[in-house]
Amino acid sequence: MQSLCKSHFLQQVYRKIDGAVLKSRNERNLDCVITFQTESILQRFMLRFDQLSLDCNDHLFIFDGAHAVGSYKADLSCRNTKTAVGSLFTRTNFVTLKYVTDGWGTDLNGFNLVITAVKDYKHDCKEFRCTMREFCIATDLVCDGINHCGDESDETSFPKCSRDDMGTIFGMSMTLFVVAIVSGVLIVCAIVVGISVCICRQPPLQHQNTNLPPDCVPVVAELSSTGANGAGGRKLPENLLPPAGLGYSGSLRARLYCQAK
Structure with a gap:
């Protein structure tokens, strides 16, 4: 969050996203506003916390719109937990976050917020449709290691989502495969050298002695x-x-x- 809250002109620009993960770790003396926008006006945002542990003097305000004005949708602080908050949905294709912190905190304070642009399936859903939810998300968000649907269906619906098969060759990790290849080459070289030494050390044929x-x-x-x-x-x-x-x-x-x- 601190990198997003730096004071420069880009802070005032709406960020168009299909999905994002915002992380905060005991950031102090912040007072920033960030606005996100969906790619299509037919979309809206779903917000879900993987971790939520704010200090009692820290507040995260969520606004359903393009500005941090008027009534907020949620005011999150130390009294809130990720289970109690659950999933939040906007009615518009904008969401604005206002994050205010004081000068004290611990390393346990912070949050992990998953923001996903979703589209109701009735609006000609041609991308990935979540299993337990009646909406679609961008195909680029499937199998990225982040639970964007909220029901894990975007991470478990396809065999290619298996983390164990990624970056493997013949069922082996890339490192193990390289080690096996190098070991095989060294063994073959050792065998060739051994055979060559045995041939060179073989004694010459003995000729029969004769008086002539x-x-x-x-x-x-x-x-x-x-x-x-x-x-x-x-x-x-x-x-x-x-x-x-x-x-x-x-x-x-x-x-x-x-x-x-």
Whole structure:
């Protein structure tokens, strides 16, 4: 309220609204007047308090019109409670508030006032119609977290009004979803690094030892032998002698090849 009550030329301008919430918290030495107007002349205002706890020297005057003159609709002070006041309706499309406070108070003093422009359903209601009330409110006021209808129907009539589903992805809050994505990326990176380390540490294949040079493969040495018992010929190494026995009188040929790998 204190910000609305600052002394400047806009204070004298009628504020056209579909809905508003006015809050006061122990504001002292105020004496201001605020006027609100509906967008359409077919509308009027409903006023309802979510919290009302005024000091006995503080007064909130409500006028059914564009000026704080004449008789007021309500004079609210410490004797009034939100339950006793209930919902107030204007007959015109204007409402004027005059708020007067003294220089003393506590943090418990103040109010939360919900002001809503309503239209009787008989006037071609094309916007949101409240369930328990015979009037309509602007569609922009639906699912905004504020009970404009007074029966909560503007906050519970649609699935999208569920506060639990707002700002979620796959049923998770935005923060939890981001944490899950980052954790998944880190886990995948850790797996890739682990596999790479295991491959790099794998020992090379062991080659079988051999008495021959690595680039040569022995086949057979070309040798000759005459005679059945090898007489008259060159003596062969033991590992290259022909098989013993008859029938081996011819020449024995062999070759040794070295193949490059």
